[in-house]
Amino acid sequence: MGYIKNKYLGNKKLTAVSLYVWFIFTSICVLSIVLHTYPVLEFGYFKIVVFLFPFLLMAGLYGYLVSMISFIICFLICILFKTEQAYTMSVYLIATFGYSIFSQYFWFKSKLKTFLASLFTTIVTTIMSVLCFVIVDRRSYTLNAFKEVPSYFLGTFLIVSAVSIILYVYLRFVPDRFKVYFPLAYGYTKEFQKNGYIRRYQRKTKVSIKITTIIILVELILSLSVASFVPVLFPDLKAMLINNIEAQDVNMEKISDEKLTAYIEASDFRMTNMAVSFDLKMCLLMLCVGVPMAAIANYYTKTKIGGPLGLMSDFMHSFVLTKDEDKLKVIRQITNIQIKTGDEMEVLADYAKSTLLEMADYIERYEKQQKLEAELEITKQASEAKSSFLSNMSHEIRTPINAIIGMNEMIIRECEDDQILEYANNAKSAGNSLLSLVNDILDFSKIEAGKMEILPVQYDLSSMINDLVNLIAARAEDKGLELEINVDSALPCHLIGDEIRLKQVVTNLLTNAVKYTESGKVALSVTYEKIDDKNINLHFEVSDTGIGIKEEDISKLYSPFERIEEIRNRTIEGTGLGMSIVRKLLALMDTKLIVESQYGTGSSFRFFVKQVVVSWDEIGNFKDKYKEFIATAQKYHQRFQAPNAEILVVDDTEMNLTVIKSLLKKTLVQVDTAVSGFETLEKVVEKKYDIIFLDHRMPEMDGVETFKRMKVLNGNKNKNTPVIALTANAVSGAKQEYQEIGFNDYLAKPVNTNELERMIEHYLPQEKIESVSIDHGEDFCTAADVGIPEDSFLKDLKEVDLNEAIINCGGPEVLENVVKDFLVSLDSKADAIEGYLNDGDIRNYTVFVHALKSSARLIGAMELSKMAAELEQEGNDGNLIALHQRTPELLEKYRSYKENLKAALEEESDEDKPEISEEELKRAFKDIKELAEAYNYDAIDYILSMLGDYKIPEDYKETFNKIKQCTVAVDRDGLLELL
Secondary structure, eight states, X not given: OHXXXXXXXXXXXXXXXXXXXXXXXXXXXXXXXXXXXXXXXXXXXXXXXXXXXXXXXXXXXXXXXXXXHHHXXXXXXXXXHOGGGGGGHHHHHHHHHHHHHHHHTXXXXXXXXXXXXXXXXXXXXXXXXXXXXXXXXXXXXXXXXXXXXXXXXXXXXXXXXXXXXXXXXXXXXXXXXXXXXSHHHHTTSHHHXXXXXXXXXXXXXXXXXXXXXXXXXXXXXXXXXXXXXXXXXXXXXXXXXXXXXXXXXXXXXXXXXXXXXXXXXXXXXXXXXXXXXXXXXXXHHHHHHHHHHHHHHHHHIIIIIIHHHHHHHHHHHHHHHSOGGGHHHHHHGXXXXXXOOSSHHHHHHHHXXXXXXXXHHHHXXXXXXXXXXXXXXXXXXXXXXXXXXXXXXXXXXXXXXXXXXHXXXXXXXXXXXXXXXXXXXXXXXXXXXXXXXXXXXXXXXXXXXXXXXXXXXXXXXXXXHHHHHHHHHHHXXXXXXXXXXXXXXXXXXXXXEOHXXXXXXXXXXXXXXXXXXXXXEXXXXXXXXXXXXXXXXXXXXXXXXXXXXXXXXXXXXXXXXXXTTTTTTTTSOOOXXXXXXXXXXXXXXXXXXXEEEETTTEEEEEEEEEEEEEEEEEOOOHHHHHHHHHHHOOOOOOSEEOTTOEEEEEOSOHHHHHHHHHXXXXXXXXXXXXXXXXXXXXXXXXXXXXXXXXXXXXXXXXXXHHHHHHHHOTTOTTTTSOEEEEXXXXXXXXXXXXXXXXXXXXXXXXXXXXXXXXXXHHHSOGGGOOEEOSSOOOOOOOHHHHTOOTTOGGGGOOSOOHHXXXXXXXXXXHHHHHHHHXXXXXXXXXXXXHHHHHTTOHHHHXXXXXXXXXXXXXXXXXHHHHHHHHHHHHHHHTOHHHHHHHHHHHHHHHHXXXXXXXXXXXXXXXXXXXXXXXXXXXXXXXXXXXXXXXXXXXXXXXXXXXXXXXXXXXXXXXXXXXHXXXXXXXXXXXXXXXX
16 A cells, blocks of 8 residues: 555645545535435335445445545544434445455456455345344344345345446456556556566565454454443443433423432343343444544554564565675665654664664675785786786677678688689688687686686597698798698597697697798697506697797796797787696696797797597598598588488577578478477477487476486487587586586587587487588678678668678578567567566576577677676576666667567568468468467478468458467467467
């Protein structure tokens, strides 16, 4: 009621209208009491309590507090003008109070509850009417008195039902703007019902319930006690009666005053019908006073005692559940709690605020002291600050550099103009150099921050050496240097180690060798030393005929941001971080770099690293293999074709499924899809798949839970099928986490074509791979490379990175479908996010925001994707305050894409298409319904695609469009309801 009270007091128009209507209702009630001689009217068999109607209507619209105030006014008027009928006001009291409770708890939302409220009110009112107007008024205490119950019941039911019908229609169907004039009617508006935060704070607290219960019990006990007080007070009543007789000096013809007085003095109290009526009237009058007082006391305890205690209790509950690192933020929010009761409650709240704020200040002082003590022990503050800055900078720069290099690579692959190719190769060289510099800075800052980890994985040594040669060969050739590769042919081919960091170390050494060598050669030697049957020491050595290093400068070799002989080497690019990174990475791998150099002659860098042997198959003659690789290299195409292979892709976002199917189109792999964990469990029982890709974050049943259920599912044909996790959170150690759960591997989203094909090729049975590409190269595409059709709506989209979107989707055609899917499901998913937050369902809120992060990135809405990613993290951390503060901004941004993507909504002209007959269309709708019942969305997509080639009759266009919307949103219930 507090929120509603503030709403009315803050709006003078609402207050004036509400008071005016209340005054009219109260005046009608007062006039009914003053002007009417008897409160019961007879209409044939019906006996109706007059003017019960305005009391009930006022109770249903204003609630118990306001209606009880009106009742008190009417009761006082009745005592003044209709004293003998004052006890009959209890009939209005019980009906009004009970009816207001039903309305306050929203019983008039449904027909059944409305009927039950009417029935209960009628029964209670009938009992009170018969008690007041038949039993007490006529002093009739025989069974004949109950013969009039049906007539009172029917008359009362007519009035109560009429009021109930009016309230049901008004509260259920009248627009919200006409409901805000009445306190309880406002509770039936969408604004109130939608806001879970408000509804939680309108609840009754346990304290207010207990106090109200005690007050009501006290009033009942007092009312019942009146009957026992009458015999006690009877002598005083006699004395009062005698005094009145003596004072009036009445001339009695048949009996003298003395005899009458003696007769009264000799009489004793007897429980006659009149005495019973007297007792009942006293009880009813006590109720007429006690119940309104209890209602007012209840409102006071709820707002002045229970409410403040509830606020403090909620705050302390939130404080206890908050993570330790966020407790200070929560404590500071106690200042938002305003309690103004003017009593000990306010004092208690103020002391609690002061205590918590002082505690927060103490914690902050303690943390500052700890920070100062820690800073005293740090010897390289400036270096670490620089590392942090450069790390952030490198992250921001690397994204556009990757895009530039990727687009430039497409120019090199597809362009045939020699001049342009020369420019592109120059740009490629410069871009790779820049990327290398940025990566060095980023890696250095990671190592300094202790975030760099060594992650051992199985790798192919031959492939790694091949990559190293490819990386350095062009640079060596550009400088006219000889590149000598010496690889021990007896080296085991398959090892376990951190291939990425190992490659990074050797690449740094090779790059430095080329940079500081003006003539001669650069040599890479790879040998090994066997430790036991499972382990070897892998030996790398990089030597050059370059400028060499002075003996006194070798100690400076590992100093970050410092280069040896800066003046002499000023024309050589680099950050001075490479060797520092090499040293730290080798330290993480429990080894070190050995440097030998002769100034002016050349240098040698070597190290040993322990690796686990997977297979002792020899690497063979590497030089011959590399020459064969160079000779057979050709233009990139898909890695393989496997038309007999069947895979299952599971993702709750339809557009993600569309993208993956598109990326695999040229491989001819048969792709089956599912949109939930439940559908997945059905499919794995029906069919055997070669690979299953399973999204981690899904509502209701996530990927991990689905995976665990699959493993114990009876009849599962895929218990031994490789299962690969799909995740948008590709963090360090993710593969190990998923493998510990039982997954075979994981793939990061948005899905990279080459990585997807590489993974499928690895896990597919070899007999199903019919053809393999020659070079396994990567394929990049951009908006410029692909060539967006002139009539495509993609060029008219706003707030999207078109290049990023096309790369993520694999082409403009797929992107068009993905954008349409995104747009169709926008409203429902935005409402779902908002609804889950208001209901406090943080789990499903986080799942939907996670899906938005991926789908927004697919269409190139990068800022929206970033906002969703941040709120996903807040959801994972359980930070409710941040979610409530930042979600409105996210939803505003999300819904703005209805305007940004509206070009996709322009209907295609179907004038040239043949019109499908009504009979054929109905048959298609029937097929769609059957497929929806079977969860076969792929077949539904196929039917809708075929229908798209026809002109849909005008009478069915709206239904057809709704079917498409439900299909995109995977709304099976909506589909079945439509069809």
